[in-house]
Ligand SMILES: Nc1ncnc2c1ncn2[C@@H]1O[C@H](COP(=O)(O)OP(=O)(O)O)[C@@H](O)[C@H]1O
């Protein structure tokens with residue numbers, strides 16, 4: 472029987488972490504949590520109640536009453552929701568309010584779980600069995616987001632996508648609490664020249680090597 476595995480996948484925007492995390496969870500038959508959705512949902516709920524994203528009290532209140540059912544809202548996808556998420560994600564009390572939800576999810580299944588985000592390996596699940604930090608060049612990541620815009624029929628210039636992505640990454644890297652960074656014991660995967668299938672194969676190889684070590 473396979474041992475219980477909690478797998479933490481972190482990395483910057485559009486590095487491909489969500490794609491590998493989802494495939495990995497399906498492959499292992501364990502639940503998957505896209506933790507970015509939590510931050511996106513908090514920003515959505517603050518605004519829906521007429522609050523400001525920088526208002527810590529409003530944001531903490533939204534974080535404390537997060538509704539799991541509402542995480543499948545398609546309105547949470549897209550770069551504007553991601554940008555708003557990164558504003559409330561800087562507030563330490565918001566991060567603290569979302570910790571239990573994420574940690575309970577990681578414990579929820581006897582088989583394990585896959586979580587992806589920015590601080591899973593460093594803060595949410597520092598005891599994760601496997602930690603993977605996924606990166607890709609800024610240009611490759613912007614190109615992926617640009618293609619997503621095109622797929623939705625949105626006319627946004629590549630240069631604007633690149634600039635937005637760099638600004639959000641900087642906000643995530645430079646914040647005082649749980650910044651975007653690799654855990655010291657994370658395995659690193661650069662997906663710049665890998666398509667989604669190759670990235671998944673590389674992740675499986677990294678995990679196999681770690682487990683048999
Ligand atoms: N290795 C890859 N090569 C090319 N495109 C990819 C790759 N991995 C993911 N994508 C595509 O890039 C976009 C961002 O991927 P996603 O997994 O959502 O990134 P993240 O979760 O890191 O923000 C999606 O449109 C996805 O289909």
Ligand SMILES: Nc1ccn([C@@H]2O[C@H](COP(=O)(O)OP(=O)(O)O)[C@@H](O)[C@H]2O)c(=O)n1
Pocket residue numbers: 483484485486489506507508510511553554556557558560587588589590591639643
């Ligand atoms: N574990 C996490 C996940 C997301 N976030 C924040 O939420 C924003 C949106 O995250 P996301 O994972 O949905 O964004 P993408 O990488 O999919 O573009 C990030 O830019 C971070 O500011 C975070 O701070 N910690």
